[in-house]
Structure formats: C-alpha cells, structure tokens
Amino acid sequence: MTSAGEQPDRTVLLTDTGERPWRSANLYGGDEYSAAYDELTNALGDFLDRLAEARPETELIASMTESLSELARGLDPLAVAERDRVFGRRTDLVSRGQTMSPTVDLAEVDDRSASGTVYFGPYFLGGNGAVHGGAIPLVFDEILGRLANASGRPPQRTAYLNTDFRSITPVNRTLTIRAWLVSEDGRKRVLRATIHDQDILCAEAEGLFIALRPGQP
C-alpha cells in the first residue's frame, strides 16, 4: 500500500511506451469517428484508473469536480435516443466504445468460440490486489453476450450467468479469457467462459442465452 504523497509503483501498470496494456491497439478497423470516440473512452478509462489510485488534496478534488461538472453540462443538450447513441455500440472497436467493463481484446473469434485478453485496471479493484467480484461477471456477460449474438444470430438476452471464483483475479495483469458454445436447443444457447492468469484458473462462468422473439425488449 502507498501512503499519501508517495508515488505508486507504476512498473507493473505501464508498458515501456507509458501506455496501459489494455489501452493500446484498440481498433478493429473503425472509421475516423470511431477512432476519435475510442480515444475519448480511453481517456475516460485512464482517468478512472488514476482517480482510483490517487489520494488528492481537497483543493484538487474541488477543481476536478468543477471541471467534470462543466464537461457534463456540455453533454446535456446532446442526449439522443438509445438507438442513436455511441457509447457501447461501436462493434468496430475492441472496447465497444464503453468504459463500464474492461476491454476484452479478442484475438480469435469464430461462430462457436472466442479467446483473447482482458486487463482489469485499478478502477476494478475490489481489495488486496483482487478484482471486484462484480466486475468479473460483467466481463463474462460481455464476452458470452458477444459470442451468443455473433454471426448474424437473432439478438439474445442472458437468462442466467453463474460465476465461480476459483482463485483471486489480479488487477494490473494481462489475463487470458476464453469462451465457447456448449449447446444449442431452439432459442436456448448455453455458453461457458474462463479467465486465467497464466495457468491459474481465476474464474469460470456458464451462461444461458435466449434468442428474443420479434418485438421482445
């Protein structure tokens, strides 16, 4: 633990270029708008990570609060209907243009499986170096949801998502994530996923996804 005033050890957090591992190469090949939006969500995620690590003085807290409030006020008149929003809807971006869950960077994806990496920064810390137990199902829902919805399948919703925490999931490490289709029966699709820290199984999950009927919300 770092006391107030000391610099936290960033050596495990940053690459030699000074970038956080999960903040690099975030494009699958999007357009200029996507690239700009990606930069925005990267900056926001980076801010959240640094805020989570910091112990600012009262004066800085007040000044950051004012800056953030001003930015929020600037966005107020720009609110649009859900279908027209950008946040979380950019499938051409590795992050999907969102900061709610850590970026799941999928290197291999086919109709039945997906694998890649995930990196939980300090924002996702639960305690004692372990990722918050709520953030892990979030990532499983993200990868299983993407796989369930892949390859032109009708939109799916998660009916259940059962997670087993097998050992702590460490923050600030690049972890391996895998997901695969287990079975398909009419509208029901069962998928499983794992997160590993090298050869250590951190967590695993099973999800049931149901294909929505036309008009079903």
Ligand SMILES: CCCCCCCCCCCC(=O)SCCNC(=O)CCNC(=O)[C@H](O)C(C)(C)COP(=O)(O)OP(=O)(O)OC[C@H]1O[C@@H](n2cnc3c(N)ncnc32)[C@H](O)[C@@H]1OP(=O)(O)O
């Ligand atoms: C930009 C894009 C990015 C894309 C990338 C996006 C990534 C993120 C994806 C996130 C996805 C989500 O989190 S979605 C948000 C979280 N989930 C939800 O809010 C879902 C809330 N629940 C529902 O809406 C509903 O319960 C449904 C749709 C799941 C099911 O309702 P339904 O359509 O009426 O179907 P129903 O007849 O009840 O069930 C169909 C069959 O499934 C079985 N079944 C249903 N629920 C269960 C259950 N919990 N456990 C066992 N079995 C179940 C039934 O017994 C039945 O079996 P049988 O009798 O036929 O054998």
